[in-house]
Each structure stands twice: as C-alpha cells, then as structure tokens.
Amino acid sequence: MRKKIVAANWKMYGSRAMAKSLCTAIVAANPTHCDVLICPPDPYLSDVADLCGVAGVGVGGQNLSEHIEPGAYTGEVSAAMLADCGAHWVLVGHSERRHYHAESNELVARKFAAALAGGLTPVLCVGEKLAQRQAGETDAVIADQVGAVLDICGIGAFEAGMIAYEPVWAIGTGHAATPQQVQHVHAFIRSQLEKEDARIARLTRLLYGGSVKAANAAELFAQPDVDGGLIGGASLVASDFLEICAAAR
Ligand code: PGA
Numbered sequence: 001m002r003k004k005i006v007a008a009n010w011k012m013y014g015s016r017a018m019a020k021s022l023c024t025a026i027v028a029a030n031p032t033h034c035d036v037l038i039c040p041p042d043p044y045l046s047d048v049a050d051l052c053g054v055a056g057v058g059v060g061g062q063n064l065s066e067h068i069e070p071g072a073y074t075g076e077v078s079a080a081m082l083a084d085c086g087a088h089w090v091l092v093g094h095s096e097r098r099h100y101h102a103e104s105n106e107l108v109a110r111k112f113a114a115a116l117a118g119g120l121t122p123v124l125c126v127g128e129k130l131a132q133r134q135a136g137e138t139d140a141v142i143a144d145q146v147g148a149v150l151d152i153c154g155i156g157a158f159e160a161g162m163i164a165y166e167p168v169w170a171i172g173t174g175h176a177a178t179p180q181q182v183q184h185v186h187a188f189i190r191s192q193l194e195k196e197d198a199r200i201a202r203l204t205r206l207l208y209g210g211s212v213k214a215a216n217a218a219e220l221f222a223q224p225d226v227d228g229g230l231i232g233g234a235s236l237v238a239s240d241f242l243e244i245c246a247a248a249r
Contacts, residue, residue: 004221004248005162005205005228007037007123008235009062009091010044018236019044023051025238030055034228034248037123038235039091042077049086060089060123063097066110068117079118090115091230093145094125095168105148112149116157123162123207124149125230126189130169138167139188146192155196162205163189164230170210172232179219179226182208186225214243221248 014022019040026036037058040048049059065076082090092115093108103111108124115122126145128138142165149157165185170177177185186206193201208220209230220226228248234240 002227003033003035005035005037005207006031006241006245006248007058007060007164007207007228007230008039008241009094009209009230009232010038010040010235011062011096011232012041013236014040014044016044016047019047020051022236022238022241023048023057026057026242027052027055029238029242029245031242031245032056034245036245037089039089042082042085045082045085045087053086058089059087060091061087061120062091062094064090064092064111064115064118064120066107066114068114079115079120083119088121090120090122091164092122092124095127095166095171099168105145106152108145109148109152112157112161113153116153116161121160121162122157123164123230125164125166125209127166127168127171127210133167133169138185142185142189143192146189150192150196155193155200158193158200158204162207162227164207164209165189166209166230172211174211176211176213176216176220177208179223182220183223183225186223190225212244214240214247217244217247 039060039062061082092111097103112122128141132141205227207228207230212229213234
C-alpha cells in the first residue's frame with residue numbers, strides 16, 4: 001500500500017523560533033512510514049526547507065500568485081519564488097483564500113496552472129460550506145471546484161498533484177466530518193477524475209482536512225479513498241502533529 005501523506009498548514013501562525021522547534025522535533029521523530037509536508041508562512045519557508053528538506057520532509061507554500069512572469073504585482077509571490085526558497089508544493093484554493101480573498105474557482109484554477117508552470121506541485125483545496133451541505137449541494141460544489149481545474153489544466157495536471165477535501169464547516173471548529181461523509185466525497189472526487197483518466201484517478205492522492213486530531217485521525221485515514229490529511233491547528237504542536245503522523249499507517 002502506498003504511503004499516506006500528512007501535511008501541515010500553519011496558516012498565519014508561528015515565528016522563526018517556532019518553526020525551528022517544530023521542525024527539529026519532526027526531524028528527530030523521523031516519521032518515515034508516512035510522507036510529511038510542511039506549509040509554513042512564506043517568510044519561514046527557507047528556514048523550514050533548511051531544517052527539514054534534508055530529512056526528506058516536503059515543504060510547501062500556502063498560496064501563490066496566478067502570474068507566472070515577474071512583474072509589478074506588489075505583495076504577490078510567484079511559484080518561482082516559492083521554489084527558490086525551497087518549496088516543492090503549494091496549497092491552492094484553501095477555503096480561507098476563497099472566502100476572505102474572493103478567490104473564484106477560475107482564479108484558483110489559474111493559480112493551479114501557475115504552480116505547475118513554476119515547477120511546483122499544487123494541492124487543490126476544495127470543500128462546501130455548511131449551508132451548501134444542508135441544501136444537498138455538496139457534490140455539485142465539489143464538482144465545480146475540481147471541474148474548473150480540469151477545464152483549464154486538464155486531467156494530466158493531477159498526475160503529480162493532490163486534492164484536499166476540507167469542508168468549510170469542519171475547519172478549525174473541532175467538528176470533523178464523519179469518516180462516512182469524508183469517504184463519500186473522496187469517492188465522488190475520484191469518480192470525477194476517473195471519467196477523464198482511470199490511471200490518474202487512482203494515483204491522485206486525496207487528503208482530508210478539517211479538525212483532524214490524534215483522536216480521530218486513524219479512523220479518517222482508514223477510509224479507502226483517504227490518502228492522508230491536511231492539518232491546521234493540530235500541526236502547531238509537535239507532539240499533536242507527530243501523533244497524527246503515527247496514525248497514518
Ligand atoms: P484545522 O485546519 O485542522 O485547524 O481544522 C485545516 C486547514 O485549514 O487546512
């Protein structure tokens with residue numbers, strides 16, 4: 001069976017000192033039974049890459065510009081710049097980007113394309129809001145979010161990519177989706193990819209994110225279409241994150 005991946009999304013938390021202590025603890029624990037990816041805030045990318053890159057831990061950005069070429073885009077960071085700081089991965093379309101920065105499905109798809117053009121592997125984040133779930137729109141919302149990337153980038157773009165299903169109502173709330181809810185959406189995403197290319201659909205790693213913690217990780221990771229997790233709050237404490245890694249067997 002292929003290794004699960006446990007990815008840390010530090011969001012806008014941390015400091016250089018925290019980055020150092022977290023990375024030192026992760027490298028010391030050396031969790032080789034799963035792949036580990038750390039997505040710190042951009043200013044800490046180089047530090048994290050220096051501390052963890054050598055240990056085979058992946059490093060990723062949390063966002064990038066849709067612009068590929070350098071230019072007058074104050075405040076933006078390109079894929080090439082993230083790569084220059086040691087990133088190989090980048091989160092794209094996290095719900096906090098979609099909702100607080102009005103990132104549309106189309107913009108997210110352009111960012112996905114920019115990541116690939118800059119040599120990064122994108123992790124496409126998708127997920128429905130509570131009202132959408134209650135209205136029975138979950139599958140349709142996810143289909144549109146994944147579909148926008150398929151339209152602009154094609155199924156080949158998922159050859160190395162990953163998709164993280166993160167229901168908005170589960171992020172940071174302490175209320176994770178149930179393993180059954182997660183499995184349903186993951187199977188739905190895989191079937192959407194399968195219509196385009198069965199081999200790539202099998203290869204694409206599907207992560208679940210939203211209030212994953214040590215207590216629920218093993219059950220979530222045991223679902224057949226769950227290939228790992230994207231961890232927010234619990235990735236900020238080394239022992240919590242490492243317990244989740246331990247559950248990813
Ligand atoms: P959470 O965040 O684990 O704190 O719910 C997950 C995420 O936003 O990636």
